[in-house]
Amino acid sequence: MKMFRTPAFVVAMMLLASPLHADSSLPPAHYAYNQLPDPAQEAKAKALMSELRCLVCQGQSIADSDAELAGDMRALVRQRIAAGESPASIKKWLIGRYGNWVTYDPPLDRLTWPLWAIPIILIVTGLWLVRGRFKRRR
Amino acid sequence: MKRFILWTPLAIFFAFVAVFAAGLVKPDNHDIPSHLVGKPLPEFSLPAGTPDVQGLTSAEMRTGKPKLLNVFASWCVPCAAEAPQLQQLARAGVEIDAIAIRDRADDLSRFLGRYGNPYARIGSDPTSSVQIAIGSAGVPETFVIDGKGIIRHQHIGDIRAEDVPDILARLEAAR
Numbered sequence: 001m002k003m004f005r006t007p008a009f010v011v012a013m014m015l016l017a018s019p020l021h022a023d024s025s026l027p028p029a030h031y032a033y034n035q036l037p038d039p040a041q042e043a044k045a046k047a048l049m050s051e052l053r054c055l056v057c058q059g060q061s062i063a064d065s066d067a068e069l070a071g072d073m074r075a076l077v078r079q080r081i082a083a084g085e086s087p088a089s090i091k092k093w094l095i096g097r098y099g100n101w102v103t104y105d106p107p108l109d110r111l112t113w114p115l116w117a118i119p120i121i122l123i124v125t126g127l128w129l130v131r132g133r134f135k136r137r138r
Numbered sequence: 139m140k141r142f143i144l145w146t147p148l149a150i151f152f153a154f155v156a157v158f159a160a161g162l163v164k165p166d167n168h169d170i171p172s173h174l175v176g177k178p179l180p181e182f183s184l185p186a187g188t189p190d191v192q193g194l195t196s197a198e199m200r201t202g203k204p205k206l207l208n209v210f211a212s213w214c215v216p217c218a219a220e221a222p223q224l225q226q227l228a229r230a231g232v233e234i235d236a237i238a239i240r241d242r243a244d245d246l247s248r249f250l251g252r253y254g255n256p257y258a259r260i261g262s263d264p265t266s267s268v269q270i271a272i273g274s275a276g277v278p279e280t281f282v283i284d285g286k287g288i289i290r291h292q293h294i295g296d297i298r299a300e301d302v303p304d305i306l307a308r309l310e311a312a313r
Contacts, residue, residue, distance in 0.1 A: 075265065
């Protein structure tokens, strides 16, 4: 059994081991790694891709992710932009499937309003706390 | 009272530290449920995954009888792990249709030859477009579709032996 502990054997086993989350053997979609020919459309697509969250790697935007599903989502965004669909409509379609989770720019709603309200509440509270100091200076 | 107010910012600071420390220990990596549960299955039409099976259209999911829609791939390891459970469900009389994600016909044939074929139909989705349209975030996932084509339930991840009774109960509830 001693030979199984040699570094060469361990390295060989590591090279043979395949990752658990294997990828498919299909090549990426054309528009996963190719820009749209129209620069204005590509800019719109790029802006939307940067605010859509990758479903596989969860901490990256689909613009940054190399996951296959992110590539397929980039292709979907570019194809729909090329077909004349607005970024807002594509985003709405995806939110309808995956919820606000899929975007880094969630809309204002029942759950997300504190994100906008808390900074204003904190500023007002801060002004209220220091109001005495301004009065004394006068 | 004044002393209490003086300590409040420090208390808030430590509350934030606790939240971030908890996030480091347990990273926020979770299942993403489809928001189409309770809504009709989107329209689609997919060609057959291999020459010896039928393709799949959304119309074939509205047959008046609840069915399973399994999202899988031959390159997906947990999909092989759930194959015996799908066989068991098929033997129990459950009709299972499937969408094969980013797959090749020969890989799929080999997968079915090795793990068995519990599927009535297999549609091939080489661009993940139908997967995205139904709000599926990975493979394997299994949807319970009722007789009218409404998505009633989504099972995320492989179906394990202990999940089979739940799947059967969901199918019964969708009747």
